Amino acid sequence: MADSARYRLEELTPVVAALHKSGYFEKHELKVLVETMHDFECKIKSTTLKKEDWKRYIDHQLKVEQLRKIRQATRRIKKLGEDEGRLARKGIERHIHFLYSRAVHKFKGATELWEDWIDFCQSSRSYKRLSKVIHEALSYNPGCTSLRLKATEWELEHNENPTTARVLFQDGLRKVKGNAAKILWIHYFQMELQYVHKLKSRQEALGISLSGEGDDEGDEGSNAEETAVREVLGGALAKLVLRNALSAFPVDLSMRRALLSVLNRHTIESAEGLEEIICCELKEKLGKMPEAWDVVAQHYYAKALGQKPWTQALKEATLAFEEGLHHAPHVVDYYVDFLLQQLNGQEQGKGDPSMNSGCSKDDSQQEMLKLQLRNICKQACKEGSCSDSVVLCWLDLERELGTLEETAGACALACRLRPLVPQTWMRHLSVETQLSQGTNSRFVKLEQVCLDALRHLLESPAVWRACMDVMLECGVVFKPVQELMIQLAMRGVQSSEMGELMGEFVSIVGRMDGIDCARSFFRKITASALSLHASFYKGVIKMEEEEVVSNTDAKRRKRISSLYEAAVLKAGQEDIELWVDYARFEYRNGGNYGHLLWRAEKAGHSAVDLDRLWQKGIR
Structure with missing residues (x-):
């Protein structure tokens, strides 16, 4: 191991000598450098070699090269002969390439090492070596998407060779499947759009125009070439790639969203036709998916917002959502979310102010949005094709725009549609409480709503809290609610929150009906309870202690002691x-x-x- 490491370092003797002779490094610095490199060489020869060992060695050499460049810019470097000067300037760089070569052949599947080597080739302008590295990396890792994208970017941006870039994409699409293929299709499509943009920019810069008219009979070949170029400029290749991508993933929504996003970033004449192809695919093949219609509507809105007034952009999105409702009723969830975004001003400021008369929505536009939202939510709830959020949105809008009677009717319908959603009952209780003030018939209705809410959601702390607030406001304890509390106790109370609420309820009974009724109610609960949380006992003890303040009776102190005793035994x-x-x-x-x-x-x-x-x- 030591002999092998020494041999590797002896090969670097001319480089070390040139670095010292030129003045990049002092003698003692080179001694430390060689010793460190010797340690690294011994490490990578061990049987427990890992990729990280190579990375640490390469990182060390990269830092040395960076230091050399800094000293070249800040020191007066001695001029040497041609060979020695090249060794001093390029010796460390060549050694880094050699280390990368050894590392990737030891770990051929380590794509991060290949990518680091490619990046180093680009930063060091080793372009001839870069082409070989890319070819070798893809031969060992044909299914690596990131490597292939680096290769295509290199061919297109640096070599200006779109033909080779297309070959790389097509070869990759034959060798990979699934999400990797999806990524390649998206970047392939993006490359074709970039190519069209570059061609058009070049023609504009050179003042070239394709009239399509030949001057002589011998211009047939020239006309054919112009026709081909015109088709490319019209997006023929991009259209072909797009159709093949859609065929490869016929029901993939995320891919179509990504393709639309790519199109939105490129302003070419043929973009509108390509957008329509994707939107038609979304409507025809994915029309049963609500999210597909959301993608279409959002695209129409974003596209129109840059060219038309906000009201017109909103209308185009609305038409798309309305069309989607005929194919997938649950599109209403996305429709409502979109309108709520508009109402909350999340989309303000995107349009042309000159066309939009200011981006902020005035009161009439806000009112229009609210009425539109209200009608959509109401219709969806009546048809039963809505989510919990749509139901709650409808109730909030009815509360804001309608009368109390209309809101109460909406709440009643919502509770029938969503009996297990606490928020619907809480809104219903709030409205009925307002309506019941001074009206006996409504008071009976309020009690019934409390009972219905608790029967559906007996273990919901939020519903119990709302019902207790109602009883406190009305100044009366509903007797059937006490029976429901006993039923809850029979199931066993495990949560601190529920135990605390039960203790508060006993206190409410004491406040409304007297302390004796509260104690009787407490005994019923403890007699029927499967288990009770300590917070329940704390609430009852607090009630008894407040009673003791006015009358320090020994019996009451004894009663509190017995409550504490029961509490510590239980919890x-x-x-x-x-x-x-x-x-x-x-x-x-x-x-x-x-x-x-x-x-x-x-x-x-x-x-x-x-x-x-x-x-x-x-x-």
Whole structure:
């Protein structure tokens, strides 16, 4: 191993000598450099060689070359003979190429090494070597898309050889499948559009025009050539690539979206015809997919917005969405999202101000959008072809634009359509609460809505919170709701939020119907409950403690102690603060609080944590 490393370094002796003689590096610097290179050479000869070892070696040499270039620009370098001067200037660069060659032949499938080598060839202007590297990289990795794209970019941008670039694309499309082929088709199409743009720019710069008229009879060959060029300029090759790409992926929506995006970035005369091909494909072959119509509508809108007033661009998008509704009813979700974006001003500022009379939408346009949204959502909800977001959007618009009675009717329909969505019931409860003020018939309706909401969503904290707010505002506890709370307790309460709500509900019963009713209700819950969270007991204890403030009766203190005892037995192992609160209560009332802290420690809680919480409470 050491002999092999020494042999490799001996080959670099002329380079090291030239670097020293020319003044790029001092003698001691070269000594350190050679020792470091020796260590790297020994490392890459080991049996546990990894790609990272090569990368570290190459990175080291790249830094050395970078330092050489800096010193060349900042130092006075000695002029040497032609051969020695070339060695000093190019020796490290050649060694880096040699390292890349050794690395990629050791790890032929390491595409990142090949790509790094290609990038280095470009940065060092080693163009002859670059062509060989690209050919070799593709021969070992024919299915690597990134390598092939680098190769085609090189041929098109540097060599100005679109024919070879096309051959590379076509060869890649024969050898790869799936997403890799999709990427190649998209870039192939983009290349053809770029080629058309370059040809047109060249003709404009040279003042060439293709009239298509021959002056003599012998101009037939020239006319044929002009016709071919005219077809290319008209996008014939791009159109052919586009049709083949669409045929290769007949039902791929993401590819069609990407192709439209490519077209939007290129302004050529034939783009409109190519866009229409893609849009027709989306409508005919993917017409059952709602997202396809969204792509079409968004494209029409973006295209029109740069040329026409905003209202006209909106109309074109609307027509596309309306057409899509006949093929796929769930297009309405995308339709509503699009209009909401317009309403929220996310698309402002894209049009021509001179054509749009200012990009910001005035009040009449905002009102028009809201009415349009309202009608679309209403129709979709009546047909039952809508998502939860469309239903909620409709309810919000009805609340803003309609009367309370109209909104209540909409909420009732929404609750029938989406009985398991908490937000629909919460909106319904809010509207019915407003309508019930001073009206007995509506008060009965409000109670029924509460019951219906809880029957459908008995375990929803949001619905329980809304119903409790309703009862607080009305100043009455609905008795059937208490029965539903007992049913919930029978299922077992595991969450802290639900336990806290149950405790609050018991407090509401005490506030509305008296403390005795609340205690009776509490006993019913604990008697039927499968399991109860500690937060439930905390809520009830808080209610009892507030009652003690006005009347320090021993029986009530005993009742609170029994509540704490039940709570620690049920949830003492999970909740350390419950023990500390219990101990503080006994401490304030002259009880045996030390015994409780001892029990808490036996239940598995840290004595340090108990002492910290206790001292915090005492302070």
